[in-house]
């Protein structure tokens with residue numbers, strides 16, 4: 001399925017305070033867009049509007065030319081797989097049940113063999129099948145994060161919305177999760193919008209970056225063109241330099257005296 005996501009002049013106010021101001025960007029099939037920006041710059045707010053959890057105050061968000069506000073919730077659940085920054089879960093449900101429920105809160109008929117396979121494949125992709133029967137409240141923060149990524153995978157959506165999906169993961173799993181998500185996005189022609197703090201993850205895995213500063217788009221485009229020391233200085237107020245070697249291109253931030 002072909003997917004086109006458009007964010008046109010979207011603003012969001014909480015009360016009288018504007019936290020996002022005239023945001024516009026778009027993305028197509030197989031694209032990974034990283035949302036970057038300092039704490040409080042509006043990344044989670046943007047993702048929640050894309051997941052149709054918060055309503056924008058102005059502007060439109062459309063998927064395949066249809067306003068997401070007009071898309072039936074059952075259809076939207078098939079289109080969008082959302083991994084929140086903070087997870088809500090039922091403590092006495094198992095990992096397997098939690099991953100299965102991602103889709104089944106919208107679909108109320110008997111579990112099919114295909115659904116069970118989809119759950120198992122997602123658990124395998126995140127290397128957590130050995131914990132399928134474990135209770136959610138007995139997992140570590142990083143293990144829970146992997147369960148919720150597996151849940152989004154099991155939904156087989158067209159668009160993944162991931163809000164800081166690697167924040168609780170050790171460096172090995174940060175790389176593995178991003179590799180897995182990138183592989184699935186590219187192989188299956190899905191799209192992904194991911195909020196991250198790690199500029200190097202954005203550098204390595206995103207096709208485009210949207211850099212937010214105080215609710216506005218400070219920079220937008222290819223990460224290699226956009227994430228320059230000048231941009232990082234103006235958005236985060238820290239100095240940085242770029243290292244390039246056979247493993248790739250890396251941003252090294254530091255605080256100048």
Ligand SMILES: Nc1ncnc2c1ncn2[C@@H]1O[C@H](COP(=O)(O)OP(=O)(O)OP(=O)(O)O)[C@@H](O)[C@H]1O
Pocket residue numbers: 014019037038039040041042043044045046
């Ligand atoms: N429900 C809410 N009511 C009022 N203000 C809110 C609400 N949610 C977020 N905000 C404010 O909106 C601004 C943007 O918050 P948001 O969570 O989108 O930022 P963020 O870029 O995701 O931050 P972080 O990197 O710290 O997760 C912040 O100043 C925050 O205090």
